[in-house]
Amino acid sequence: DAGVIQSPRHEVTEMGQEVTLRCKPISGHNSLFWYRQTMMRGLELLIYFNNNVPIDDSGMPEDRFSAKMPNASFSTLKIQPSEPRDSAVYFCASSRYRTSGSGNEQFFGPGTRLTVL
Amino acid sequence: AQKVTQAQTEISVVEKEDVTLDCVYETRDTTYYLFWYKQPPSGELVFLIRRNSFDEQNEISGRYSWNFQKSTSSFNFTITASQVVDSAVYFCALSLMNRDDKIIFGKGTRLHILP
Numbered sequence: 551d552a553g554v555i556q557s558p559r560h561e562v563t564e565m566g567q568e569v570t571l572r573c574k575p576i577s578g579h580n581s582l583f584w585y586r587q588t589m590m591r592g593l594e595l596l597i598y599f600n601n602n603v604p605i606d607d608s609g610m611p612e613d614r615f616s617a618k619m620p621n622a623s624f625s626t627l628k629i630q631p632s633e634p635r636d637s638a639v640y641f642c643a644s645s646r647y648r649t650s651g652s653g654n655e656q657f658f659g660p661g662t663r664l665t666v667l
Numbered sequence: 668a669q670k671v672t673q674a675q676t677e678i679s680v681v682e683k684e685d686v687t688l689d690c691v692y693e694t695r696d697t698t699y700y701l702f703w704y705k706q707p708p709s710g711e712l713v714f715l716i717r718r719n720s721f722d723e724q725n726e727i728s729g730r731y732s733w734n735f736q737k738s739t740s741s742f743n744f745t746i747t748a749s750q751v752v753d754s755a756v757y758f759c760a761l762s763l764m765n766r767d768d769k770i771i772f773g774k775g776t777r778l779h780i781l782p
Contacts, residue, residue, distance in 0.1 A: 592774045593772040598769070652764075653699075653717060658711055658712040
């Protein structure tokens with residue numbers, strides 16, 4: 551079975567450019583999570599969706615960040631305009647949602663390493 | 668607020684030694700889940716275990732074992748007879764039962780197994 555798929559795996563861009571990260575969750579999973587990992591701050595939850603609906607975006611750092619989930623098999627995280635401090639590894643994870651707070655384990659993608667020059 | 672503390676930032680042991688990774692959590696909720704994830708050098712986080720707050724039984728899976736003690740709010744992870752392939756960053760994490768689906772991760776412990 552395919553795991554969570556993320557693209558691109560590496561992205562190098564210049565400050566001010568728009569960046570779009572993509573995620574395909576595991577088939578049948580209906581919760582999707584976007585995380586950011588840096589040395590300084592560790593692993594931070596940015597936003598998560600249940601059944602394609604954004605549930606909590608309190609971790610999104612600022613308005614430059616936006617996420618969408620147009621259907622059950624695809625999500626994007628967009629940064630516009632990008633800044634050097636956005637450099638990090640961005641992970642997408644999915645899980646099987648039943649009810650809120652049921653502690654379902656999340657399955658992570660390989661991540662996208664973003665470098666903003 | 669919820670918090671997970673992994674006080675050991677980095678540990679190095681020689682292969683075949685046993686090693687314990689500490690995890691202390693904070694929450695006012697009485698029902699919750701605890702997790703351990705492994706992040707090998709390839710970068711992808713791999714789920715290892717989930718325990719719920721009702722079940723304090725220790726868990727053993729091969730060379731891995733977990734000790735959950737509510738009295739000390741700890742969920743420690745022991746690797747017996749460590750191997751070089753165990754080298755990774757290990758994350759302890761917490762989520763609240765029947766609240767939401769967030770998982771709060773600790774900062775991780777980087778484990779080096781030396782040949």
